[in-house]
Amino acid sequence: MPLNFALSTLFQQIINGLSLGSVYALIAVGYSLVYSILLFSNFAHGGFLVVGGYACYYLLTQSGYGIVLASAGAVLASGVVAVLTERLAYKPIRERTSTTLYLLIASMGVSIVIENIFVIVVGGRFRALPQDTFPSGVFSLGSGVTVNASDILSLAVAVIFLGALQLFLSRTRWGLAIRAAACDLRTAGLMGVNVSLLIGIVFFVAGLLAAVGGIFLSAKYSIYPQLGNITIKAFIAAVIGGLGSLPGAVLGSLLLGLAEMLTAGFISSQMRDIVVFSMLVAMLLVRPAGFFGKRVGDKI
C-alpha cells in the first residue's frame, strides 16, 4: 500500500538523517577515543580527516590506484599525520604539564596549520573524487522515497569499522591496555604499559577513522581545506553521546543527524544549528556526561 505523501517525506528525512549521522559517527568515535585517554578534545581531528580526503583524491587521480589501495594509502597517511601531531605538538606539552587545556589550545593551532598547509600546497578549490569511485545508483523505496547506494555503503563501512574497533578494544592486549589507560593513564604506566606507544596507537586509530570519514565526506560533499570544520558537529555528537564512550558517540551522531534533517525539513533550515546547539546545552544541563556518560574509571 503506498504511503501517504507526508509520511513518505518523513521517511525520506529519516534516511537523510541516518546517512548524515553515520558519517558523523566515524568522526565522533575518533574524538571520543582520544578524549578517553588524554582527557582533551582534539580539535585537530578535522585536519586528519582532510589529510585522508586529499590523500585518497590524489592517489585515485594522480597515481591511478583503485579505491581500495587509495583508501589504504589515505588511512595510512592520516594515521601517520595523527601520530606525528601527537609526537610533535602534544607530547612536549604533556611532558611539561598535566593541564589538558594547553593540549586543547594546541589542537586548535594544529587544525589551523593543517588547513593552511593545504590551502598553500593544493589551493582552495574544492575537488571531487572521480565520479565512478563509489556506486552512484539511487534505489527507490516506493512512494518517492529514495536512498543512495553510496549512503548505504557509508553506513555499512561505518558499522564494519566501529565493530572492528570494538573487537580491537575488547579482544586484544593493546585494547586491554587502552581500556586500562582510560581508567588511569599513570597507573597503567606503572603497571608496565608503554604509555608513549599506547598513545601513539590511539592517535593512529583515531587518524585512521578520521580518514575513513574524510573519504566518504569527500565523495559526498567534495574535498576542500575547510572540510574539517564539519567535525564540530561530530564533536557535539560525541558530547551528547558521552565523551569517552564509543557507543555513545555512535548514538549521539545518529541522533544529531536525525535532529538536523528533521528540523530543516519540518521546522526551518535556519533553525538547524540552533536546535543542534540547544541539544548540546540541554544535555550539558540535564546530563553533563552525555547519554552513555560513565564514571571515568568505566570509560570505553
Place this chain on the structure above:
Amino acid sequence: MKKSMVFLTALLLFVAVPAAASDAIRVGEIATVTGDFAAYGVAEVESVKIAVEEINAAGGVLGRKLEVVMYDCRTRQEDMVNAARRLVEQDKVVAVIGPSGSGLCIAAAPIFNRGRVAHLGTLPTNPLVTVDEAGKVRPYNFRICFLDPYQGRMMAYFAAKDLNASKAAVLYDVSSDYSQGQREFFVKGFEEFGGRIVADEGFRGDDVDFRSQLTNIKEKKPDVLIFPFMGKALPLAVKQARELGIKTVIVGGDGYGDFMWEVAGDALGDTYWVSHVDRYDPTLKDFFDKYKERTGTECQEFMNAVMAYDCVYWLKDAIERAGSDDPVKVRDALEATASLELLHCVLTMDEFHNPKDKDGVMLKCDPKQKKALFFKKVRPE
C-alpha cells in the same frame, strides 16, 4: 632595550627603503584566495597579474609601472575590512579591485569612502554595493557587472517565458546578500509574469547537505527549481537534487563555473545559468589561452577572471584620463567612463556607478561536452 630599538629601526628602514624607491603606481587587490570562494578569488588574482604584466610590458601607465598589492580576505567580512583598511591607510593605493562577493564589498564600502579611494567590484551584484540603504550613491564604489535585480528578473523572465514554468521552488543562502538579493528579485519578477512560488527554502552559507530542503521541494512538484547562490553549494545542491529523484529544470544565477562538473557531473544536465560572458566567445580565446599558459590549468571560474582582467584595463584608462595617480581624480575619471572598449563589453557608467545596458547571457549545460554553452541572450521586459 637599546639593542631592540636599533634592530627595529633597521628593520623599518629595510622595509621602507624599497617602497620609497619604487615609482610604481600601486593598485590594491582583495581576493578570496582561501575560504569557501577561494576558486573564484584565485582566478581573479591570476587575471589581474596577466593584465598588469601586459600593461607594464607595453610601457605602463603615464610612463610608470603598475604594482599590485594583494590581500586575501578569506571570504570573511572582518578580513575584508582589515584588508581594505591596510590598502587605504598604509599601502596608499590608487584604487582597489575585487573581490566578487557582495557582502564583502558592502562591508568595506565605508572604509573606501572615508579613505577616498575608489573600489572596483568584480562581480558583486547586490545593489547595496554602490548605493547605501537610502538609495544614495556611494561616491567611491563602482562595479563592472550587472546587478541582482537584473539577473533575478532575467531568471524569472526566462523561467516564465522560455521554460513556460508556472510553479517555481527556490533554494537560497540565508547568510548571503548576493543570494538574498537574487531570490527577492526572482520572486517579484516571477509573480509579475504570472508564476507562483510553491517552495521557498533556505540554508546557511557553510552547509553542505541540502537534502532536507530538497525533499520538501520535491513534494511541491515545481516546474522549475531556482538556485540563486554560489560556491561549492551549487554543484552539491544540483547533485543532491538529482539523487533525490528531482528531474525538474534548474535555473541559477551567475555562480556557475566549470569546476561544477567535477562535483556534479552529469547531474548538471537540464540546468541553465545566468552569465556575464560566453566562455566560448572567440574574442575571449586569447585571454583564456594566456591564462592556461600562465597557470597550467583551464580557467574554470571564467566570469571572475574576465571581470578582474577588465577591471585592470578600466582602471588604467581612468588613470590615463585623470593624468594622475591621485585617487580622487581617478575616482572622477572612473565615474565619467563612457564607451570604453573592454574585453567582454563596451563600458559606460550610469549615475549609480553600474554599467549601462549590459546584456545577460543564458548558458545551458551540455553533459556530453561537460561544458555550459551559450543558449541565448536574455533582456527581460
